[in-house]
Amino acid sequence: MKRFLFSLLSLLAIASALLLTLNILAANRHLRMASDNSKRLLERTAAYIAEQKEWSDNEESFDAIITLTGVERITICDSAGIVLVSSSPLLAAGDEVDGFVVDAMLFRQALASGHCLTTELVKLDGFIFRSTYYPVRKEDRLFLIIVEADRTYFKAVAQIRRSMLLTTASLALVFIILSGLLFMIIRRYRTAEEQLLRQERLSFLGRAASELAHELKNPLAIIKSSADVLQKQLDPDRRNRAFTFLSDETMRMARLIDNILSFAREGTVNPTWFPLLPFLKSLQSEASVQWPRSDIQVTPNVAVTCRIFADPDALRRILLNLIRNSIEAQQGTGEAVLGAEFQGKKASLLVSDKGPGIPENVRKRVFEPFVTHKKGGTGLGLAIAAGLCSKLSFELKCNRPIRGAEFEILIPENLWRPS
Incomplete structure (x- = not known):
């Protein structure tokens, strides 16, 4: 094609x-x-x-x-x-x-x-x-x-010549217009082709990850239960350090497997109309409880009556995922700002921080699964967030701020109302 x-x-x-x-x-x-x-x-x-x-x-x-x-x-x-x-x-x-x-x-x-x-x-x-x-x-x-x-x-004679030159100019204009249209078609085709390839790759990775997670989950459960039994049988002075370490690592592996399954699971969203401002305030309270050492700010430039068409649970999950990334990039402290711009035809939600930012070589693939620049990161959080945004007909972007990192969720005009 x-x-x-x-x-x-x-x-x-x-x-x-x-x-x-x-x-x-x-x-x-x-x-x-x-x-x-x-x-x-x-x-x-x-x-x-x-x-x-x-x-x-x-x-x-x-x-x-x-x-x-x-x-x-x-x-x-x-x-x-x-x-x-x-x-x-x-x-x-x-x-x-x-x-x-x-x-x-x-x-x-x-x-x-x-x-x-x-x-x-x-x-x-x-x-x-x-x-x-x-x-x-x-x-x-x-x-x-x-x-x-x-x-x-x-x-x-001059009129004939002018007519011919006008015809020539018209042909040139038609060529420019048709070239522009073809260029737009080619660009959209390439974008669609890239998205299709990405979806195929993600689908394959999802199936592979699901099978791997299921294979790991049962042995991990056996290891954890065996460790619990042994912990009860051994001397308390000898068991505390080793079994605490073993328990923490198995829990970390369990969370990793849950993330893999979450990424692999197709799932559905159930969008509905709901007021945006109370949702953002509630999300701020929840995030402040999860990360008490961090400063979670909300700066909404949005009318009190503004409503949005989305799945509240899916949107909550997306934003908490982005906030988690910001907090973890600042070693569990620092500031994360949740912004909202719903004015005129522009509508977006933003999560930004003043942390170390995202390297340019990672930024281009940041929404692909298993791509991360954080030590100990799984590289699945942003892939899950991008997948949920796609299901909601939103677009998740990684911007280039002067300092830190900034993620923006673009919301189509037909999926929000000022009142």
């Missing part, structure tokens, strides 16, 4: 690039064709006028030529630049033509060389012009025929 999406994105990129290139080439081709056609039109029109016998009173003939060819203006002047005749109402016989010439330098070159010269496309006042300067001798005098192209013609 991932390979297919990448192939689709590559094909889309190639197709879009090809279409963009073709549009740009087509736009430039139209402009070149317009340029070549206009040059031929101007030169042929000037050559036709040069063959006429009379010029001095030829305005009507010029109007007919303009109508037929589509050129804009025809002017004939002598070598001094004095107008002999012109189709333009702005130029009369005897006027100087210099102020109306598109390219004065090319105008003078045509007079000096005696060769027909045509300007490039020139943009003036937002319009595109092109002129041909056609020198001709009559009665031993040098005259210059000036023919200018129709600006509406070039305006139409």
